[in-house]
Amino acid sequence: MSPHRRPYRSSAHFSRRFNASGPLERVLILIVIAAVIGITVGLLLPRVNPDAAKLTGGYTATGSAADTLNKLTVDDNQSAHGYDRDSFAFRSVDTDGNGCDARDDVLARDLTDVKYKYAGSCVVVSGTLDDPYTGQTINFVRGRTTSAKVQIDHVVALENAWQSGANKWPATKRHEFGNDPYNLLAVNGPANQEKGSASAAYWLPTNSEYRCDYVARQIGVKDKYQLTVTSQEKDAMLAVLHTCPGQAVPAD
Known part of the structure; x- marks a missing residue:
């Protein structure tokens, strides 16, 4: 060897x-x-x-979103009694005074390659949406059978707002809330329908990369309008924020 x-x-x-x-x-x-x-x-x-x-x-989290959430009032005795979506006058009033429909304002802000009905018009007839809720790219074309592909979502749903404090507001404040661009997003239509009036305790975007921003915006809206959260809602929000240390509340 x-x-x-x-x-x-x-x-x-x-x-x-x-x-x-x-x-x-x-x-x-x-x-x-x-x-x-x-x-x-x-x-x-x-x-x-x-x-x-x-x-x-x-349920531990850091950042201004978590800090703001911890300052919100918790109310587990909310009720939807008396809720009327029309009381928020979405698209029925021009709260910013620019002469444009709230839907078209949001489409113009959130879509790219935007085209209008004619020069100087507010009416958006086409554009491209990078949908935050699903991560899909949607080619929007205005039309009877196509417009619903892109819908305008109230990030804090109107019914949720009603239950968490808006039922005590004067009509003018509800109108402001219903048309506030800070609480409006252009999103995938089916995803918006699936969400309905659910809070973060019951629905989150399927696009997990957007969940932190989504929850942070809900917190920002609730703080702006001094709305309450349920304990389940707060826990769900903290669980999301736990995954993104330092998450900030988006600017209004």
């Missing part, structure tokens, strides 16, 4: 070095299994058990 070659060692040699039936090896295997289970539970349990999320820090 060459002095420079290592002698061949059979697999039996290695089985003697690591024997899964040995006491030390069994302990190591149990430690690995316990670690995997611990990591899995730590990631999943906060999502299904609110109390566990609080214990594991799943």
